[in-house]
Amino acid sequence: MALYSEIVMDHFKNPRNQGKIEDADGVGKVGNVQCGDLMWFYIKVRDGVIEDIKWETYGCAAAIAVSSIVSEMVKGKEVEEAVELTNQEILEGLGNLPTPKIHCSLLGVDALHEAIYDYLSKNKMEIPEKLEKNHERQKKILDKIGDKD
Numbered sequence: 663m664a665l666y667s668e669i670v671m672d673h674f675k676n677p678r679n680q681g682k683i684e685d686a687d688g689v690g691k692v693g694n695v696q697c698g699d700l701m702w703f704y705i706k707v708r709d710g711v712i713e714d715i716k717w718e719t720y721g722c723a724a725a726i727a728v729s730s731i732v733s734e735m736v737k738g739k740e741v742e743e744a745v746e747l748t749n750q751e752i753l754e755g756l757g758n759l760p761t762p763k764i765h766c767s768l769l770g771v772d773a774l775h776e777a778i779y780d781y782l783s784k785n786k787m788e789i790p791e792k793l794e795k796n797h798e799r800q801k802k803i804l805d806k807i808g809d810k811d
């Protein structure tokens with residue numbers, strides 16, 4: 663049995679929305695302590711809608727596929743709707759991931775949430791509690807990895 667689904671391989675080989683938005687309205691950066699992989703998400707928001715999203719990922723094939731599908735799943739969605747994206751939806755969208763790779767999918771939700779957190783805090787908008795908690799968690803993880811920029 664193949665390690666990755668065809669959908670994962672497609673997103674890995676043909677990543678969607680890869681890159682950086684220089685004048686992003688929100689930037690989220692997360693990492694994983696075990697593997698040291700890093701992921702950035704950049705969002706442009708207009709009238710409460712994520713009109714553009716890009717990402718940069720230094721990580722495994724699964725992390726790249728996750729970044730790609732997350733960007734597709736939330737592009738054009740309202741920020742409030744994007745906050746509700748779950749890890750389960752990402753896994754379903756990818757046709758699942760092997761169990762040892764499930765943690766890679768968590769980076770996608772966390773990085774998206776961090777980008778939205780950044781957008782909301784810069785605009786002095788109310789921040790949902792789960793984004794606050796995620797932000798505190800991510801700061802500690804990045805401190806452990808030793809990557810503070």
Ligand code: FES
Pocket residue numbers: 694697698699721722723724725763765766769
């Ligand atoms: S092995 Fe680190 S994100 Fe996949």
